[in-house]
Amino acid sequence: MKQKVLKVHPDDNVLVALQDLEKAETVQYNGTVYTIQEQIPAKHKFAAKAFDKDDALVMYGVLVGRAQQHIAAGSRIAVENVHHAASGYQLATQRRTAWQQPDISRWQQKTFMGYHRADGSVGTANYWLVIPLVFCENRNVEVLKEALLSELGYSRPAQYAAFTRSLVAQQQAGKDLAAILETTYAAGPGNNEQHRIFENVDGIKFLTHDGGCGGIRQDAQTLCGLLAGYITHANVAGATVLSLGCQNAQVSMLQEEIKKRDANFSKPLYILDQQQTGAEQVLITDAIRKTFAGLVTANQCTRQPAPLSKLCIGLECGGSDGFSGISANPAIGYTSDLLVALGGSVILAEFPELCGVEQEMSDRCRSAEDATRFIQLMRTYQRRAEEAGSGFDMNPSPGNIKDGLITDAIKSAGAAKKGGTSPVAAVLDYPEKVQQPGLNLLCTPGNDVESTTAEVGSGANIVLFTTGLGTPTGNPIAPVVKLSSNTKLYQRMQDIIDINTGTIIDGEETIAAAGERILDYVIQVASGTITAKSVLHGQDDFIPWKRGVSL
Structure with a gap:
C-alpha cells in the first residue's frame, strides 16, 4: 500500500x-x-x-x-x-565536515564528451557570445542578432505563426469573434533542422541587459565580473563585445575581471567602441566581420572525452512545492554528493533560501574563514532586506504557500537538501568564480533567473533545476535540466520537464536511486546526446543581479 x-x-x-x-x-x-x-x-x-x-x-x-x-x-x-521562525547561528569552535561518501565505483571510469579549453576547463556546449557593456548598445546587439542568426543557420522557426495566420483568415472571412476565440491549434515541434554553417558551434547567444551605467560604480564592477564569467566560461568559445564608450562599465574594467578569472586568457575576443567607430554601419559591419572570423576559429573545436571531475553543476529550485524538499531536492543532493566524490564541483546558491539552516551550512565549511564569510554574507543580506522593508520571512511566493511551503524556514530547509551532505569547499560572493572542487556556496538571490544566471557566471556548465509547480527557466549557454518533484507535474508539462522525481513520492524509487539516475542523465546532456528541454525551447534567460541603488 x-x-x-x-x-x-x-x-x-x-x-x-x-x-x-x-x-x-x-x-x-x-x-x-x-x-x-x-x-x-x-x-x-x-x-x-x-x-x-x-x-x-x-x-x-x-x-x-x-x-x-x-x-x-x-x-x-x-x-x-x-x-516563520528560525534558530540563531554563530561560528562554531569545531568544523563538522565528516560525511558518508556514496559508492562511486560505477562512474569512476566514465567520461563525457566535452569541449576542452586552454585553461583546463571543459565545456558541455560550444557557443559564441555577443554582449553589450551597457544597455545603450542593446539595439545594436539586436541588429547583429537579426543579421547573423538566420544566415548562419541558427534562427528558430516561428512555431505559432501559422496559428496567427489562421485567425487572420477567419476574421477576413467574416467569422464572428466568439467562433474565432474557440479556434484550437495543435502546435507541432517546428522544424529546428537548419543547415548550420558552423557545425561545431551550438549557437550565437546575445546577452542584453539593463546595466552598465546609471548605478553605483560597484554595480558596474559586478556586471563586468558577471560578463567576464560568461566570456571565460567553459561553454563559450569567444565573444564580441559592444561598448558605447562613456559608460561606467568600462572596457578596462571588463578586461580586469577577465584576467581575475583567467590570467592567460586566449579565446577570440573582439571589443568595439561605438563612440570611437562613429557611424553605425561601420560598427555593425565590423562586428559581423570579426564575429564571423571568431566563429571560424570556434568551429575547429570538437567534443573529446573528459573526466566527470570537469563537470560543474549548479543546483537550483523554482516554483517549489511541498514535495520539493522530500523528492527532487534530496535527489539532486545525492547527485551532488556523487559528483563531489568524483572530484567535480557543485554550486548551492539562493542565500535567502538557506534561512534556518545557517548553523548547519557554516559548520560544514572546511575552514573557519569560509564559515565566517558565510555568516557575514547571510547577516548582511538579511539586514539589507530588512532595511528595504522586507526580510527572508517574506520569501515564499503565493504559489509556494498554496502548495505547502508556508514559512521561509520550511522552504529553506527543503531547498538546502540540494547541497547533499558533503563539506563546503568554498564560500563565494556574487559573481566570483568557482576555483575549488566540491560543494561551493554562492551568494545570490532566491529569484530563479538571477540565481541561475549567477551560477553559470561562476562556472556551472550544467544546471539541475527542481520545480514542483513548473517553470520554463533556462540559460543562454548552459543546459538547464528541469526536474519535477511530483508525477502529476511531469505528466502535465512534459514539454519543459526533463526528469520526474515524483517516483520517490509514489514509492517507486529511493532518493539514492533517483540521484544515480540523474547523474547518468547529466552525463548524456554534457555529451550532447540528450538535449535539455530548456535548450530545445531556446529559453535564454539572463538577468544580472543589481545590488546597489541607481544614481
Missing part, C-alpha cells in the same frame, strides 16, 4: 501529507496513529501533537515556525496558525 504520510526527520513534530487526507481519516506512521481533524491537501503538513501559542514547529530536524494559536493534533499547518 502506498504510504500516505511522511515524517521527514525523527525529531519532527509535523508530518507531510503525501496524498489528500480527509477529515476524520486515520493514518499511521511508524506505529503511531493520527486522526485528521480537517481536510489536508497533498503536500501540506499537519500537527503530530497539540501546539499551544508560541510552541516550536520542527521539520527536517530544525525550527521552521511557531504556533500563532492553539493547534490541535491532526490539524493543518497554515499561514493562519503558524508564523
Whole structure:
C-alpha cells in the first residue's frame, strides 16, 4: 500500500501529507496513529501533537515556525496558525565536515564528451557570445542578432505563426469573434533542422541587459565580473563585445575581471567602441566581420572525452512545492554528493533560501574563514532586506504557500537538501568564480533567473533545476535540466520537464536511486546526446543581479 504520510526527520513534530487526507481519516506512521481533524491537501503538513501559542514547529530536524494559536493534533499547518521562525547561528569552535561518501565505483571510469579549453576547463556546449557593456548598445546587439542568426543557420522557426495566420483568415472571412476565440491549434515541434554553417558551434547567444551605467560604480564592477564569467566560461568559445564608450562599465574594467578569472586568457575576443567607430554601419559591419572570423576559429573545436571531475553543476529550485524538499531536492543532493566524490564541483546558491539552516551550512565549511564569510554574507543580506522593508520571512511566493511551503524556514530547509551532505569547499560572493572542487556556496538571490544566471557566471556548465509547480527557466549557454518533484507535474508539462522525481513520492524509487539516475542523465546532456528541454525551447534567460541603488 502506498504510504500516505511522511515524517521527514525523527525529531519532527509535523508530518507531510503525501496524498489528500480527509477529515476524520486515520493514518499511521511508524506505529503511531493520527486522526485528521480537517481536510489536508497533498503536500501540506499537519500537527503530530497539540501546539499551544508560541510552541516550536520542527521539520527536517530544525525550527521552521511557531504556533500563532492553539493547534490541535491532526490539524493543518497554515499561514493562519503558524508564523516563520528560525534558530540563531554563530561560528562554531569545531568544523563538522565528516560525511558518508556514496559508492562511486560505477562512474569512476566514465567520461563525457566535452569541449576542452586552454585553461583546463571543459565545456558541455560550444557557443559564441555577443554582449553589450551597457544597455545603450542593446539595439545594436539586436541588429547583429537579426543579421547573423538566420544566415548562419541558427534562427528558430516561428512555431505559432501559422496559428496567427489562421485567425487572420477567419476574421477576413467574416467569422464572428466568439467562433474565432474557440479556434484550437495543435502546435507541432517546428522544424529546428537548419543547415548550420558552423557545425561545431551550438549557437550565437546575445546577452542584453539593463546595466552598465546609471548605478553605483560597484554595480558596474559586478556586471563586468558577471560578463567576464560568461566570456571565460567553459561553454563559450569567444565573444564580441559592444561598448558605447562613456559608460561606467568600462572596457578596462571588463578586461580586469577577465584576467581575475583567467590570467592567460586566449579565446577570440573582439571589443568595439561605438563612440570611437562613429557611424553605425561601420560598427555593425565590423562586428559581423570579426564575429564571423571568431566563429571560424570556434568551429575547429570538437567534443573529446573528459573526466566527470570537469563537470560543474549548479543546483537550483523554482516554483517549489511541498514535495520539493522530500523528492527532487534530496535527489539532486545525492547527485551532488556523487559528483563531489568524483572530484567535480557543485554550486548551492539562493542565500535567502538557506534561512534556518545557517548553523548547519557554516559548520560544514572546511575552514573557519569560509564559515565566517558565510555568516557575514547571510547577516548582511538579511539586514539589507530588512532595511528595504522586507526580510527572508517574506520569501515564499503565493504559489509556494498554496502548495505547502508556508514559512521561509520550511522552504529553506527543503531547498538546502540540494547541497547533499558533503563539506563546503568554498564560500563565494556574487559573481566570483568557482576555483575549488566540491560543494561551493554562492551568494545570490532566491529569484530563479538571477540565481541561475549567477551560477553559470561562476562556472556551472550544467544546471539541475527542481520545480514542483513548473517553470520554463533556462540559460543562454548552459543546459538547464528541469526536474519535477511530483508525477502529476511531469505528466502535465512534459514539454519543459526533463526528469520526474515524483517516483520517490509514489514509492517507486529511493532518493539514492533517483540521484544515480540523474547523474547518468547529466552525463548524456554534457555529451550532447540528450538535449535539455530548456535548450530545445531556446529559453535564454539572463538577468544580472543589481545590488546597489541607481544614481
